Amino acid sequence: MNKFLKESQEMMDELVANRRHFHRYPEITNVLPKTVAYIKEKLVEMGYEPQDCGTNGIVALAGGKKPGKCILIRADMDALPMPEETGLPFSSEHPGMMHACGHDFHMSMMLGACKLLKAHEDEIEGTVKICFQPNEETFGGAKDMIEHGVLENPKVDAALGIHVGPFGEPGALTFGKGPNMGSADGFDITVRGKGCHGAAPHSGISPINIGVHIYLALQELLAREINAAEQCTLTVGTMTFGDGATNVIPEEGHLRGTMRGFNKELTKFMVRRVEEIVEGTAKVFGGEASVEWLFSAPPMDSDPEFTDDVVRYAADVVGEEKLHPKKQRSTGSEDFSYFGDAVPAQIFWLGAQVDDPAMRISNHNPKVLYNEAALPYGPAVYVHCALEWLKEHK
Ligand SMILES: [Zn+2]
Ligand SMILES: [Zn+2]
Incomplete structure (x- = not known):
């Protein structure tokens, strides 16, 4: 088993606790006081020096001790302005707001990745730039962070994102190549x-x-x-x-x-x-x-060469049989496309469907459920892909 997946599975309790915390206290757009404070506190505890970028964006750096390129990994933080109807014991306590797009997973997985990166900082041949982005749902956050220099100092050479989906078995990764998500x-x-x-x-x-x-x-x-x-x-x-x-x-x-x-x-x-x-x-x-x-x-345009690389690395984590090219382009949009417009980028769709097929329902629905069994794959895919890409592109 891939070492990062093993270590990720060992922190399952923490991944679940963080996910449920974010789920319970959703915030929307770029007004994310509790979310940002929580993430910064966790980053400082781990030994990071988180920096503000734009309105409520957070950036932290890992590595940088050995020369090399810089790869950005991104999680978005905002929820949706809708009431929750899942009945989960950790349901939203903020009326009219719900993590119905899985961004609670993204933040928990990124915090897990941060922990792995700290534990393996000596192995980073270059820099990993960690990016927590606000305001994805109204397409303002990525643009704002880029305008405030997230791709500079150090200059970012490539970017990787992960988005969970309520369909697809936990751990399965779907990817597109070329323009594959709508503007x-x-x-x-x-x-x-x-x-x-x-x-x-x-x-x-x-x-x-x-x-x-x-x-x-x-x-x-x-x-x-x-x-x-x-x-x-x-x-x-x-x-x-x-x-x-x-x-x-x-x-x-x-x-x-x-x-x-x-x-x-x-x-x-x-x-x-x-x-x-x-x-x-x-x-x-x-x-x-x-x-x-x-x-x-803009449309999400996934660089073919970068995609081939990260797909190969991700296969080490989840197994080749769990990597699936998208069957067709989607007219759904993701503002991660701003990163893809600037540097070679890929956003993986990580399956997180629940076991009972009758309970599977699309995201942005007040009853959507996600399977926490998918959580450990996130940190491992982020970290393994980032470190391997840096190693191969010195
Ligand atoms: Zn969404
Ligand atoms: Zn989303």
């Missing part, structure tokens, strides 16, 4: 008309009418202007107009939604066309409309 661009369209009495629509300009035409025209952008060989999607998730009255034409309203794709040039085209369609359609009906882009994350 994400969020928009808020403001439509302005002229409010009036519902009995006299001719005296106003209905933003609802404009909004409905914009909605339809956006669907036609996908159907008529995008090459059918491309994979991309555009979803309007929210339309809000009026305040419940039957006899009022409101002054303005909003359409909010998201676009996903795998091709940065195509995204640029869609951004331009969405703006043209929105502004043009409003003008046709005598109103006005504008688009605010709320967030933007």
Whole structure:
């Protein structure tokens, strides 16, 4: 058995305790006071000197005694703004917040990796940069940390992430190569008309009418202007107009939604066309409309050579039979893609399904369950892959 997996299994109690602590006290976006304090305290206990990076990002360094390259390993820390319905004894004690995406696992596994790295610091041929990232769910955290220099001093040469999934047997690792997770661009369209009495629509300009035409025209952008060989999607998730009255034409309203794709040039085209369609359609009906882009994350593009390397190393930990190439690209997004945009990177999907198939349910669901048997694989994969990659790329 791989030595890091063995040592990781020996700290199972601690991995479980940390995971349950994070699960019990979820925090969202980049407002993570308890989470950050807990992690920093643990890092200091282990002998690290954690540094702040951006808003509530944490960075720590391991190794650096021997010359070599620098590899970054990343865990995200934020939960989701939703109530928990799992019934677990360590359920969320923060109303309206839940670790429903497994980031509680990520933090626990990264703390486990930190412990292994300290115990094996003399073996590190270069530097491992440990990164705890806020605000993944709204795609702001990775960008913020990069803007605040997480990839510099020392300069990062490659990056590895792990995300747990509620499907896949514990310890199984799925990986993509090339562009394999969608970009994400969020928009808020403001439509302005002229409010009036519902009995006299001719005296106003209905933003609802404009909004409905914009909605339809956006669907036609996908159907008529995008090459059918491309994979991309555009979803309007929210339309809000009026305040419940039957006899009022409101002054303005909003359409909010998201676009996903795998091709940065195509995204640029869609951004331009969405703006043209929105502004043009409003003008046709005598109103006005504008688009605010709320967030933007590039597609996750996993460097093929780095992927081959880390897949080979990870096989030492979990066994070759537990490594699976993705069967298809996913339109789901991860802001780890910002790291992949800057340096060779891979994010493994670590299986953490529960034993009873009837209880398996997707992430971002208030009832989602994860299997803690997956926990020890995380630290071992992080540390073994990082150390082997540094050794082979001196
Ligand atoms: Zn998520
Ligand atoms: Zn996530």
